[in-house]
Amino acid sequence: MTLASAFDFPLTAPWQVRRVTQRPINHILTNTGCWSPDGQWILYDLRSDLEGTLFDSPAIERVHSATGEVESLFLGKRGAKVGVVTHSPCDGRIVFIHGPAAPTSDWAYSATHRHGCIVDSQVRPPRLTEGGVILDARDLAPPFTSGALRGGTHLHTFSGDGHRVSSTYQDAVLEMLSQQPTAPIHDLDQRNVAVSVRFDGGVVPKSTHPHNQSGAYWTTLVTHTVNHPQWGSDEICRAFSDAWIGQNGYLRADGSRQHYAIAFQGELRSRTGVPLVEAFVVDLPDDEAAFRIAGDLPLQGTPFKRPAPPAGIAQRRISHTESHRFPGLAGPRHWPRSSPDGSRIALLKRDETGVVQIWLISPLGGDLQQLTSNPHDIASAFSWSPNGAWISHVMGGEICVTNTHSGKTHALTDLAASELAPSPLACVFSPCGTRIAYLQPRIESTGETVNHIALVESLST
Numbered sequence: 001m002t003l004a005s006a007f008d009f010p011l012t013a014p015w016q017v018r019r020v021t022q023r024p025i026n027h028i029l030t031n032t033g034c035w036s037p038d039g040q041w042i043l044y045d046l047r048s049d050l051e052g053t054l055f056d057s058p059a060i061e062r063v064h065s066a067t068g069e070v071e072s073l074f075l076g077k078r079g080a081k082v083g084v085v086t087h088s089p090c091d092g093r094i095v096f097i098h099g100p101a102a103p104t105s106d107w108a109y110s111a112t113h114r115h116g117c118i119v120d121s122q123v124r125p126p127r128l129t130e131g132g133v134i135l136d137a138r139d140l141a142p143p144f145t146s147g148a149l150r151g152g153t154h155l156h157t158f159s160g161d162g163h164r165v166s167s168t169y170q171d172a173v174l175e176m177l178s179q180q181p182t183a184p185i186h187d188l189d190q191r192n193v194a195v196s197v198r199f200d201g202g203v204v205p206k207s208t209h210p211h212n213q214s215g216a217y218w219t220t221l222v223t224h225t226v227n228h229p230q231w232g233s234d235e236i237c238r239a240f241s242d243a244w245i246g247q248n249g250y251l252r253a254d255g256s257r258q259h260y261a262i263a264f265q266g267e268l269r270s271r272t273g274v275p276l277v278e279a280f281v282v283d284l285p286d287d288e289a290a291f292r293i294a295g296d297l298p299l300q301g302t303p304f305k306r307p308a309p310p311a312g313i314a315q316r317r318i319s320h321t322e323s324h325r326f327p328g329l330a331g332p333r334h335w336p337r338s339s340p341d342g343s344r345i346a347l348l349k350r351d352e353t354g355v356v357q358i359w360l361i362s363p364l365g366g367d368l369q370q371l372t373s374n375p376h377d378i379a380s381a382f383s384w385s386p387n388g389a390w391i392s393h394v395m396g397g398e399i400c401v402t403n404t405h406s407g408k409t410h411a412l413t414d415l416a417a418s419e420l421a422p423s424p425l426a427c428v429f430s431p432c433g434t435r436i437a438y439l440q441p442r443i444e445s446t447g448e449t450v451n452h453i454a455l456v457e458s459l460s461t
Contacts, residue, residue, distance in 0.1 A: 014459040015412050017399075020063050020437075021453045023070070024444040028052040029426035029437060029453060031335060031381035032243070033086030033157055036121070039431045040065060042453055043073075043094060045083035050441060050451055052425060055109050057083040060096055062121070063453060065435070074119050074132060078102045081109055082117070084155050089247070089431075090162035092122030095135060097154055100211075107211055112172035112189065114152035115213065116165065116196070135165060135196050137215030139205035140172060144300035146292065147203040147218040149307060151175070153194055159260060160247035164284075166262055168240055169194040169221060171306050186304035193223040193242045193264050197288040220291050220299050221307045222262065222282050223315055229269045234317045236266035236280070243335040245281065246342020250363045260284035261363060263336040263345050265329055266317070276328040279319040279336050279347055281363050285312065318365040319347070326350035332424045334381045338363065339388040339404070346371070346391060346404075348378055358382070358391060358402060371407045380424040386433045397421040399438055399456050412436070412456045423451055434458040 020042065021027055028047045035042060042065055045057040060074040060082055073094065076082045078101040085096035098117035099109035107113060116135030135156065137148035144150060151172035156165050168191055175189040196217035203219070205212040223239035242264040249259040266280040285291070290310060292299075297308035321327045331348035338345045344360045351357045351370060356377035360369045372378070380394035390401045398411040399422055415421070423439035430437065440454040
C-alpha cells in the first residue's frame with residue numbers, strides 16, 4: 001500500500017513509531033538518499049553533535065530497517081573523517097565527503113579541504129580498509145587542470161539514473177589569495193554547484209602540489225557567481241542547496257524532455273541592496289562530452305578566477321518574491337526538492353503572517369504557489385513520496401505529511417511531552433513510500449543526548 005491509498009480521508013491508516021538504532025552514540029542522517037534502493041538499509045555517519053556541525057565521524061555505517069543490524073561500510077584512514085553519505089538510486093554505490101588523511105595545521109578539514117568518495121556497498125565484505133574511489137580531482141597550482149577543481153566538494157548526490165553526481169564547491173586557491181593583504185583583484189571564494197560525470201581514465205592533475213589528487217570523474221562548476229551582484233539583477237554571490245530535478249528531469253514547455261537539471265538557491269541583492277535568496281535552475285546537456293567544452297572562461301579557472309561552467313550551461317532564476325511581505329526563501333536549512341516527475345519544486349518561505357510554509361513552483365518558472373497554510377512553521381528539511389502525493393517534514397514537534405494537491409498537513413506521530421522534538425536535519429521517505437526515516441534525540445542513561453534513527457511506518461502494508 002502506498003501513502004496515496006493509505007491516506008484516503010479521513011485518515012484511518014495505523015502508523016507506528018519505531019527506533020531502529022540502539023547503541024548510545026550519535027547518528028546523523030543526510031536529508032536525501034539515506035535509503036538503499038530496496039528500502040532495506042539506512043545510511044548514516046557518526047558525527048558527534050546533534051546538529052552535525054562537527055565533522056568528526058570516523059566511519060560510514062548502515063542499519064537494517066527491519067532487524068537493526070549494523071554494518072560498517074567505510075572507515076577513514078590516518079585520521080581522515082567521513083560523513084554526509086547518500087545512496088545511488090540504482091545500485092549499491094554510496095558517495096560521501098572524505099576529509100584529509102593525516103591532517104596538519106595547514107591542511108585540516110574545511111570547506112575547501114574535502115572531496116567526494118564512492119564505495120560499492122554491495123561488495124561483501126565492504127572495502128573497509130581501501131580508499132574507495134575518489135570522485136573529484138584536485139589541482140591546486142597553475143596551470144590547473146580541466147576536469148579538476150581546486151578546493152572542496154560537499155553533499156554529493158546522484159542523479160536519478162545514477163550516472164552523475166552533484167555537489168557544492170568552495171575554492172582553496174581563492175581562499176588563500178583572500179588571506180594575502182596585497183593580493184591583486186581576484187574572484188572571491190564563494191559557494192557554487194559542481195557536477196561530476198564519468199570520464200574514462202579519470203582526471204590527473206598537471207601540477208605537483210602535495211595536496212593534489214586524481215579523480216575518477218570529470219568535475220566542473222555549473223553555476224556562476226560574482227563578487228558583488230548588481231542590485232535588482234539576477235546575479236548571485238552564492239549558489240547552494242542544490243537538488244536534482246525529477247527522477248528523469250522535467251518536461252519543457254514544448255513537451256520535450258530536459259533529462260538533467262538542478263534546482264538550487266542563489267543569494268542576490270534586491271533593488272535596494274538587501275540580501276535575498278531565490279530559486280534558480282540550471283539545465284545540463286545530455287552529452288557528457290559537452291562538459292569538456294569550455295565557454296568564454298577556462299573550465300579550470302586561473303590564479304585569480306574561479307573555474308567556469310562549460311559552454312552553453314547557464315543558470316536562470318525561477319522565483320521572484322521581492323514584492324512579497326516577507327521576500328526570499330526562508331525557514332530551516334532545506335533543499336529545493338522536486339516531485340519525482342520533475343513538474344513541481346518545493347521551497348520554504350514565509351507567508352503573509354510570517355509563518356514558514358511549503359511553496360511550489362514549476363522548473364519553468366512562473367508564479368510561486370503557497371501549498372500549506374499551517375499555524376506553525378515547517379521545521380525541517382523535507383522529502384517527496386515516490387508517487388509525488390506527499391511531502392514529509394517536521395512541524396510542531398511531530399513528524400507530518402502534507403498532501404501536495406490539497407495542502408492539508410497531518411501529524412503521523414503523537415510524541416509524549418517528555419520526548420524531545422525530532423531533529424530538523426532529515427525526514428526522508430523510503431523508496432516504497434510507506435516509511436519515513438528521521439532523527440529522534442534521546443537522553444541516554446549517561447545523561448548524554450544523542451540522535452537515534454527512527455521510523456514512522458504504516459502497519460497496513
